[in-house]
Amino acid sequence: MSLLEVNDLEVYYETEDGPAQAVDGVSFELEEGENLGIVGESGCGKTTLAKAIIGILPDAGYINDGSIGFKGDDLTELSGPERRRLKWEEISMIAQSAMNSLDPVYTIREQIVEAVETHRPGTGRIESDQMVTEMFELVGLDPDRADDYPHQFSGGMRQRAMIAMALVLEPSLMLADEPTTALDVIMQDQILKRINSIQEEINSSMLVITHDVSVVAETCDRVLVMYAGKVAEEGPVEEIFNQPYHPYTIGLKRAFPNIRMTDQDLLSISGYPPELVDPPQGCRFAERCPMATERCREEEPEAHYVNGLRSYCHYTDDIDTELRPYADDARTWNQTAAAQNMGGD
């Protein structure tokens, strides 16, 4: 049994115009000790998905259907107190902005000790202090600074303190939502390295949510590409990067400059993601896909399995036989982009 099994999950937000289908029928599994990267553009539902898993959806958001299986329990059916017990103890979250996630009026030590004492009643002060020291050393912070307040820390130090807090109870699942986006590249590199090595030590799994495909390439075993609330493609990181099948993945991969390459033809995907209140009935990417046909606009694609990948595109089987050179050519995409700009939006 997998550690985490998300099945046909639908998370909607209440809006004036009706429910916005932020996550719409997403399924995936996460094994123990495995890292899964969830990538996509802003508004694709990746953060909503994480919030639904840990149970911190905002008031307007609700789980419409589907299940989140975690160690045999369905998280969507647990009561408030039961979920709270799981939070931090079993599932912890490293948020994008550590500034907003740490309480400014408590010292870092007090915040970590509070988490320990809430979930492990009976832990003595000496023992929990010792845990703080250990965690600080693990994330590369000076334990003498544990009695500082968050504002006395730099951005990078705060992010590390946040990681220390997320790891102190040795959870089996960590959700990292853009864990390093706010940081400079040297700090990002150090923090990712630390997270990975700590993870190996305590054998926890991680969901890395990010728009940065290079972070995923370096830290994850598998990748889930989301587009407009749905899964576009999913599979092992090598396959997704070397030979993706979904046109959106192909486009996204080529939209990123690579520092190791000269003279790349970057590609831009024309148009914008669809409205989620009243999404188009066929493939959600059809409007921006240079290879879309009438069928794509009318019929929602099923999962196609190829080379260990799961791709939601009608033409998955044709990619290898004829479409790949066309899809891999930046001109294909840029021409579509130019044509769309001409027409105006």
Place this chain on the structure above:
Amino acid sequence: MKNDVLLEVDDLKKHFKVNQGWIASLMQSVSGGEPEYVHAVDGVSFNLHAGETLGLAGESGCGKTTTGMSLVKLHEPTAGDIVYNDKELSKATDAELKEFRQNAQMIFQDPFESLNPRMTVYDIVAEPLRIHDIRNETARVQRALEFAELLPAEQYFDQYPHELSGGQRQRIAIARALVLDPDFIVADEPVSMLDVSLRAGVLSLLDRMTDEFGLSVVYISHDLSLLRHMCDRLAIMYMGKIVEKGPTDQIIENPQHPYTQALINAVPVPDPDVGRERVELQGEVGDVIDIPTGCRFKARCPEYIGDVCDKVVPPLEQKVNAEQDIACHIYESAEGYDPYEQLADERQERNVDASDTSDDTESVSADD
């Protein structure tokens, strides 16, 4: 060197006074203490050639944006000068400055903040023309919007920024920068606020800008992968100074300064098959108020070689067997400069000044 230098930046410095609140500054004026300064840009020199794209890179707080803003005269430099068309800007007349401003444009990071929400697209793009009293307004606005691939241009005239997406807004900002037909543009993180799928479109527009108009562009970004894609030359900044400068490919593939090496090594690669050698750098960027003596990178430097790094500021200069300019003592100067000579000089001076220095320290501690 090529002889088509458009802009010559000579030892540019920009310091900001630290805002301590009025009680502290009152106390200070009574006690006569020295105010503190943030040394945002602290002695930067480079040339920008006609038609060239230069990237300014570095971590947040390294002074790259302040440098960029000084280039278009949004900041008055504390010291140093900018020479434009053989004219020193500090000595330029008002008319010459106006001409300079017409030729120096800037594109900002956030198109949600940089466009006036109360103005229509037409007015936003036409405003610079009105300020500089240039005729043929409609035709120029139309051409600028068309260049920015906002088609048909008329359709955008009466729209307001809030009706447009981030990518379209950044295109408006580009049209506004281009409408005066400038010589050079400073683009500060022009795509970092845009979604990945839209970035390439704006980047190719910026590319066309240099190709078709022969514009010089200074790109400011923390994203080295992007700069590699866009720039002919790179300058890497650390704590207000340039530590390495040279052709982009050379710097990315063969970085020499220990900081540049760490920086480039830390950039993640979007390819799971590429392993990356990781160098762990100690500590964090130092204090730009109380600047350390000698090399600013010394406390974190894995190549630290002692006193000379501690005491002598490494100049950015040509080194033996290197294609780029490097500010580091571990490489031998190709210009005959010997940091150890200066170290010896400094020691002598220090001995002479020893009595004065001790007096200073006493008076400072008395103030506290």
